[in-house]
């Protein structure tokens with residue numbers, strides 16, 4: 457039997473991954489240690505926690521974090537693991553509280569993670585030594601990221617280089633209008649690989665393919681792109697491109713990117729028939745007919761239309777299951793029922809994600825067959841190829 461190192465070395469460039477990368481629990485354990493727990497993952501938006509004591513629980517693979525606004529008004533994250541004998545402390549998904557009480561033996565923690573009560577312990581028991589463990593958390597222009605490492609990648613370059621594109625859409629003041637979690641019974645990498653390529657869009661996503669131009673050849677896309685670029689400035693947007701992945705990633709930092717792509721003519725935003733679904737974001741004064749792609753690290757992606765943003769986060773549950781969290785965000789002062797309707801807002805990416813789930817699960821079923829053999833990537837799967845090459849490099853990095 458090949459070792460993991462030998463398997464990585466035998467991976468054919470330009471071809472899909474070997475079956476063991478999807479099915480082997482030993483490789484998954486290595487992924488947890490070297491990829492999943494080492495990287496930043498989008499956990500939501502700061503507007504979800506307006507008041508001290510507002511919290512939510514964020515789960516990835518074997519880890520669970522409580523994200524909470526502390527008494528000093530700062531957002532913090534703590535391991536959802538009791539310092540007594542390790543029970544999960546918080547069993548609610550979200551809410552507002554003044555304290556977290558462990559359901560097992562009742563140890564109590566305040567919203568700053570301090571242990572405040574522990575029944576029947578010795579007189580000399582030092583509560584101050586048993587606060588909840590801290591989990592790394594960063595807020596990047598309103599977006600909340602968590603990393604389950606005490607030595608996470610830096611985010612300074614991303615914060616600096618994405619400041620202008622994020623300010624155009626006023627990320628700081630967005631709000632989450634809807635959040636849905638999609639369970640996908642498949643290895644997590646298949647979900648992210650699927651998001652990275654649009655080779656499948658024409659065949660699997662009639663709704664998306666009507667309005668997005670990503671899967672058409674450059675020659676056909678170029679005039680649409682030029683039309684959007686000509687219009688952009690008068691709509692309040694600047695033409696910016698940022699790419700900091702692969703060799704371009706700053707040493708020791710998270711990778712990131714930003715670009716904007718035209719929609720087909722007549723489509724103003726990502727909705728049924730391209731009709732506006734919410735008030736224009738940030739400083740926008742009109743629709744330029746584009747959609748912006750942001751990416752943050754290996755798990756978190758955003759698509760920003762002129763009137764709303766959609767964030768996609770793909771995370772493993774175990775080696776056989778993963779989930780996709782989608783956050784639909786609108787400007788913070790938009791009012792539900794008056795300025796936007798949640799069903800209209802979520803229609804496109806709900807229908808598209810259900811279709812993606814089906815193709816990912818079918819892919820997963822086939823990949824487990826004894827007849828599965830990695831096939832060659834097409835030119836339209838360039839990003840997916842770079843992503844799996846990154847995964848293989850990270851698996852080798854001890």
Ligand code: FES
Pocket residue numbers: 538539540541542543558559560561562563
């Ligand atoms: S495990 Fe939490 S109080 Fe005992």
Ligand SMILES: [Fe+2]
Pocket residue numbers: 650651656657660661808812
């Ligand atoms: Fe898709």
